[in-house]
Amino acid sequence: MRIAIFGLGYVGSVTAACLAKMGHTVVGVDIAPRKVERVNTGHSPVAEQELESLVGCAVRQKRLRATLDGVEALAGAQLSLIAVGTPSLGDGSADLSAVKAAARQIGKGLRQARSFHTVAVRSTVPPGTTARVLIPILERTSGKKVGRDFGVCFHPEFLREGSSVQDFFHPPKTVIGAGDKRSVKVLARLWRPVRAPLWVTSLQSAETLKYAENAFHALKICFANEIGSLAKSCGANGRQVMDILARDTKLNLSPLYLKPGMPFGGPCLGKDVRALCAVARRNRVTLPLAGAILKSNSRHLRRAVKLVLATGKKRVGVLGLAFKAGTDDVRESPVIGLIRELLRARCAVRVFDPRIHMERLVGANRAYVERQLPAFPRLLARSWKELLKTCDVVVLASNAAEFMASAPRLKRKVVVDLVGLLPSQASSTGRCLNLAG
Ligand SMILES: NC(=O)c1ccc[n+]([C@@H]2O[C@H](COP(=O)([O-])OP(=O)(O)OC[C@H]3O[C@@H](n4cnc5c(N)ncnc54)[C@H](O)[C@@H]3O)[C@@H](O)[C@H]2O)c1
Structure with missing residues (x-):
């Protein structure tokens, strides 16, 4: 040529x-x-x-x-x-x-x-x-x-x-x-x-990819430097810590946790990021990146709430309540934050999660949901059918295997897909909205 x-x-x-x-x-x-x-x-x-x-x-x-x-x-x-x-x-x-x-x-x-x-x-x-x-x-x-x-x-x-x-x-x-x-x-x-x-x-997408990659490289370098500095302040070996972290290609350097979707939640991530920032403050190490993680997470929850409210529908059915698929753990579940905001905006919310049954929720899990969402027992639907009957917009908040084949059930509903479960045209007669294009 x-x-x-x-x-x-x-x-x-x-x-x-x-x-x-x-x-x-x-x-x-x-x-x-x-x-x-x-x-x-x-x-x-x-x-x-x-x-x-x-x-x-x-x-x-x-x-x-x-x-x-x-x-x-x-x-x-x-x-x-x-x-x-x-x-x-x-x-x-x-x-x-x-x-x-x-x-x-x-x-x-x-x-x-x-x-x-x-x-x-x-x-x-x-x-x-x-x-x-x-x-x-x-x-x-x-x-x-x-x-x-x-x-x-x-x-x-x-x-x-x-x-x-x-x-x-x-x-x-x-x-x-x-x-x-x-x-x-x-x-x-x-x-x-x-x-x-x-x-x-x-x-x-190609233009965005190039910026995403360079931002990701920059993020990794700053993250490694923050962890190195924190480790030093604790008498740990920061290079060894980051070396072991980077060698884990199952959980750490892998496609896991790199998909646009729900904010993070659960019993560990929020708690441990908060504790890590507290250690840094105590040791007088400034970690702006670590400090921004929780802010970024709550900002993303606000985007999700805004997307649901933008549908103009007030009867909202939420699919999934646990902090991630495959568990009934609701501690720090971002879905609870989402439901709280929707209730505050005067929406009528119902939620269905096939793994969650009021009578089986016990211990810290039950205490959390009772504290954060006192109305929970009357919001919980017992089946898909019950949920769909009572809502005009369906929010997919979990990519649980059960929901994968959900498209046909969602006909004639507006769907807000917060987990990237459905192709954007999945709901043939309704609309499917998501946060990542
Ligand atoms: N440097 C890298 O490692 C790298 C990697 C990937 C992508 N990029 C991107 O590629 C682009 C180029 O990067 P670079 O590092 O090669 O830049 P550079 O500054 O080294 O070279 C740019 C060249 O373009 C010339 N130039 C300016 N206006 C011109 C014109 N109207 N006609 C012809 N030549 C003109 C300049 O004289 C210069 O020689 C940038 O957008 C950069 O972000 C750079």
Whole structure:
């Protein structure tokens, strides 16, 4: 393929040299004359392992050259990659001026194009940018139509500086935020020689994924540093603690607890986060991240309450009461908090949980529900049927196995799915709302 790459920084120059090594003919575009000159004289514009020799080799084989002229770079190219910077502005938002400028140049170049061209945005941009900002610029400046004359994908980059050539050839995954099917095919063909799982999503999901991943990496680093500091203040070995934690791929570094759904609850998580923060306060260690966990959890409960109230229905049936599926433990169950808020908003609430029977609730479990939800005995429905008869909106608050096959029962009901149990169109005649899209 003939490929134009806009931006010869850490991402663009590695991508240019590696694609040239894969046999493509690449033209790199940058606004910095020094970078263009470096590439054209066979040198890497950035310091990165293995890159100097890759660039030298590609330039000698005439598979790679660089230019300041983006319009010229597009001549005969089937694919453009945008890899320019998106640094922070003063208010924290992303500066899109370089991606917009690159899109304008590509648009101008596309005026002369005689065949379908694919534009892949590799720069990290806020969700919605490709559809709302870049596609309109490309259409306006080219005078052509997206989907018909050219295609656009958001195609996030996952390489890490310091090992980016290795990461390029061995990525954790390939993600294509699809603007159109033809462009997805072009990119899937481009990456066929690189073995990695391929995910095709919407433009917005791919854009969001990139931010989610970087936020997750940042979160993990801060978490490890907070635990390290707390451990030190307690005379524990923080490195060992985090090492053992990280080696547990069943509970800790696993998909578990990483699904958008209900707030957490139960007898342990809230209690132990509170106690950990208390130890930190006593030892005068400031842990802003740990301190924010409970706030984040209650904020999420408020979002859930708002979603239920937004349906405008006052007769609410809640499915699930225990703090998670498979147990009858109601201690610190977020569902109890949800029901309390709905009652406060003058909703008529009924709740059904096949594992919970008033007569079998004992000890701390019973004391908790009696204290937090005195009206509980008259809210508890004895069956699905009883619950459905008395409500206009059903709130799925548990992903208990029993509820999995619930879709047919929920016909003609508005469903608020707080656990991601149903596909969003599951309720054929009613509406299905959820908190994570
Ligand atoms: N650096 C990383 O490890 C990494 C990893 C994944 C994703 N990203 C994302 O990729 C994008 C690029 O990152 P980077 O680190 O390579 O940036 P960078 O600052 O190293 O390089 C950007 C290059 O774009 C050039 N440029 C600016 N405007 C231009 C224009 N109109 N036309 C052509 N070139 C132009 C600049 O001169 C510069 O050489 C960013 O959005 C970044 O968030 C970076």
